[in-house]
Amino acid sequence: MGGMAEPATDSEIRAALAGLPGWERDGDTIRKEYERESFPDAVTFVVRVGFLAEQVDHHPDIDVRWRKVALALSTHSAGGLTVKDFELARRIEALA
């Protein structure tokens, strides 16, 4: 995913989130909390998300609270949300 991503407009953000159930906008970030069956399942999910993140060089904030994993995505280099955030969220959803 080389190159600069342009910040998405509000309507682009709304359209993208319509296809991402459970993901919510919080300013320049999109967030979702996933609950797994167990703590090992939560750690396993972090690893799976981690492989995706490293592959596209776009790294979510990841907060583990026992078997809950909260993810937050933003494109800091673009100062907002970009297609990189929505694409990674879609790939994470495909795991989940």
Place this chain on the structure above:
Amino acid sequence: MGGMAEPATDSEIRAALAGLPGWERDGDTIRKEYERESFPDAVTFVVRVGFLAEQVDHHPDIDVRWRKVALALSTHSAGGLTVKDFELARRIEALA
């Protein structure tokens, strides 16, 4: 580590933290931020901490910010810091 752990006293907490470089008290929690060489190294560290945590059934809050991993330990069932927190912190230090 079955059974109830007693909350540690302030002097016990100070003594325990003296042997845990980089760990700091924040009320009923002890925290440390670890910085790894890379994001994959950070995820690997989460997995190693996760195995220890599951083994002793005591689960830190884990916040991943690219290659930094912040850990926070508290014994919620005891309403404070206990030997379980300091023992797990020592085992994490032995990994790190």
